[in-house]
Amino acid sequence: MSTAIIRKLEALHPLPEEDKTLLHAVIGRGRSLKAGEDIVSEGDHTDTVHVIIEGHGYRYKTLPDGKRQIIGYLVPGDFCDLYGFLLDKMDHGMAARTPCQVAELNEDHILMLTSRPALARALWWSELVNAAILREWLVNMGRRTPSARVAHILCELLVRLQVVGQATDDSFRLELSQAELGDTVGLTTVSVNRALQRLRGAGLIVSAGRGITIPDVAALKAFAEFDPAYLHFRQDREERP
Amino acid sequence: MSTAIIRKLEALHPLPEEDKTLLHAVIGRGRSLKAGEDIVSEGDHTDTVHVIIEGHGYRYKTLPDGKRQIIGYLVPGDFCDLYGFLLDKMDHGMAARTPCQVAELNEDHILMLTSRPALARALWWSELVNAAILREWLVNMGRRTPSARVAHILCELLVRLQVVGQATDDSFRLELSQAELGDTVGLTTVSVNRALQRLRGAGLIVSAGRGITIPDVAALKAFAEFDPAYLHFRQDREERP
DNA sequence: CGTGTAGTTGATAGAAATCAAATCTCGTGG
DNA sequence: CCACGAGATTTGATTTCTATCAACTACACG
Numbered sequence: 001m002s003t004a005i006i007r008k009l010e011a012l013h014p015l016p017e018e019d020k021t022l023l024h025a026v027i028g029r030g031r032s033l034k035a036g037e038d039i040v041s042e043g044d045h046t047d048t049v050h051v052i053i054e055g056h057g058y059r060y061k062t063l064p065d066g067k068r069q070i071i072g073y074l075v076p077g078d079f080c081d082l083y084g085f086l087l088d089k090m091d092h093g094m095a096a097r098t099p100c101q102v103a104e105l106n107e108d109h110i111l112m113l114t115s116r117p118a119l120a121r122a123l124w125w126s127e128l129v130n131a132a133i134l135r136e137w138l139v140n141m142g143r144r145t146p147s148a149r150v151a152h153i154l155c156e157l158l159v160r161l162q163v164v165g166q167a168t169d170d171s172f173r174l175e176l177s178q179a180e181l182g183d184t185v186g187l188t189t190v191s192v193n194r195a196l197q198r199l200r201g202a203g204l205i206v207s208a209g210r211g212i213t214i215p216d217v218a219a220l221k222a223f224a225e226f227d228p229a230y231l232h233f234r235q236d237r238e239e240r241p
Numbered sequence: 242m243s244t245a246i247i248r249k250l251e252a253l254h255p256l257p258e259e260d261k262t263l264l265h266a267v268i269g270r271g272r273s274l275k276a277g278e279d280i281v282s283e284g285d286h287t288d289t290v291h292v293i294i295e296g297h298g299y300r301y302k303t304l305p306d307g308k309r310q311i312i313g314y315l316v317p318g319d320f321c322d323l324y325g326f327l328l329d330k331m332d333h334g335m336a337a338r339t340p341c342q343v344a345e346l347n348e349d350h351i352l353m354l355t356s357r358p359a360l361a362r363a364l365w366w367s368e369l370v371n372a373a374i375l376r377e378w379l380v381n382m383g384r385r386t387p388s389a390r391v392a393h394i395l396c397e398l399l400v401r402l403q404v405v406g407q408a409t410d411d412s413f414r415l416e417l418s419q420a421e422l423g424d425t426v427g428l429t430t431v432s433v434n435r436a437l438q439r440l441r442g443a444g445l446i447v448s449a450g451r452g453i454t455i456p457d458v459a460a461l462k463a464f465a466e467f468d469p470a471y472l473h474f475r476q477d478r479e480e481r482p
Numbered sequence: 483c484g485t486g487t488a489g490t491t492g493a494t495a496g497a498a499a500t501c502a503a504a505t506c507t508c509g510t511g512g
Numbered sequence: 513c514c515a516c517g518a519g520a521t522t523t524g525a526t527t528t529c530t531a532t533c534a535a536c537t538a539c540a541c542g
Contacts, residue, residue, distance in 0.1 A: 071379045086362075089470070091473075130372065135302065135332070136332075138375065139304065143309075177519090187499090188498075188499060193522060194523095197522090419488075431531075432529090
């Protein structure tokens with residue numbers, strides 16, 4: 001089902017019915033990936049565009065000494081490498097964190113999609129958002145405390161999962177390990193663990209086993225200085241005139 | 242003179258003569274900005290595209306407590322906000338670090354440029370590079386030591402300035418204050434100062450007054466784990482088959 | 483020749499990394 | 513059903529690093 005993709009794109013720009021039909025037709029069922037598998041590996045060339053239908057993944061870079069930095073999360077509806085076929089080699093890898101369904105579109109499919117004005121605009125927006133997320137992460141790493149960093153990531157995932165219907169108003173299922181969180185915010189697992197404890201202690205999050213609940217979303221957002229404007233979703237654009 | 246712009250775009254994708262002529266015609270002389278002035282402010286809407294003709298700038302975000310995070314440098318040839326007119330509000334600011342000449346293109350100009358296949362491709366590449374730089378900076382902040390972080394930024398600036406003819410093989414003029422470097426790599430000025438001292442002590446850079454020289458570029462790149470591949474310049478693409 | 487900005491230095495407190503080990507979770511096979 | 517093992521989380525002790533604070537110096541500019 002390509003509903004997540006449509007939900008995400010429509011959160012960025014409204015789509016006429018024909019465009020949604022076209023999307024359904026083009027996306028299909030997708031390929032299944034096991035947890036841990038690479039969607040596209042660092043240094044690979046790809047001439048297809050990968051789209052997450054189901055499951056969660058991340059973008060990463062590996063350093064010479066084996067350390068890893070996660071540079072983005074992939075959730076249902078996300079286009080992994082809209083630009084990819086232009087590049088000779090991917091400058092970062094993408095991996096499935098959970099089992100995933102991933103569609104692979106070829107250049108013709110993409111041309112078909114981008115020849116529709118509304119779709120082209122939605123896709124273009126999605127790339128702008130990707131860049132905006134990177135900028136926000138940079139601020140997060142450079143200038144926030146460990147617990148605020150973790151909180152900020154949680155807020156972002158909450159909003160992004162809400163858009164595709166995978167989170168309620170105040171909770172979502174989190175399969176992120178603390179090691180992955182650490183590789184995301186530039187901390188060790190020990191520090192992430194202690195940051196989570198501080199958040200729990202402050203009553204900002206409720207449990208971090210197999211699903212996390214945020215008792216007071218506004219409080220967590222305030223603590224993390226989270227402003228969803230950078231995600232450029234329509235609902236947030238309209239809120240602020 | 243729009244030579245820097247042409248040099249940068251050609252480093253990404255070759256351009257036919259007509260395209261260069263068009264660029265010259267469209268760019269013009271540009272607007273003068275004083276050091277410290279905003280090119281585009283955070284939260285502003287703009288319906289023109291800003292291009293750096295001369296001078297250096299940076300992208301930044303300001304936090305509620307007044308702290309600042311620099312999220313990118315702007316050097317001659319860079320398009321600041323190719324996408325800008327799509328956005329209702331800019332999610333980050335751009336400022337001139339030195340006196341700048343900045344061209345302002347309107348939507349018609351951009352359409353004119355993007356209707357030329359080679360130019361469209363070069364501009365598209367330049368956006369891919371912008372995103373790639375952000376990813377690399379994330380790795381830098383998350384996983385490298387303070388002196389490696391600083392060294393990495395220096396390497397990036399060296400290469401980017403070389404492309405537009407503002408750096409020799411091993412030196413360039415650096416007007417970056419240590420405070421700015423700190424806001425870039427997430428350190429205090431004191432730590433930046435000490436990181437620079439370590440780099441000087443190791444013989445990796447030579448002086449950091451009004452121009453810095455890198456006695457052994459390869460050594461600095463190795464120390465910073467700098468691989469120019471992420472900048473996707475043609476010369477580097479061809480080096481690695 | 484003062485004044486302001488940027489750079490440098492030293493001392494100290496606080497925070498995160500590191501190291502090592504204990505505990506917990508959960509799927510698997512006996 | 514229970515024991516077992518791999519991987520994840522948690523904890524405590526210790527070391528190392530960075531932020532912070534507070535001078536002090538160097539230098540450009542009016």
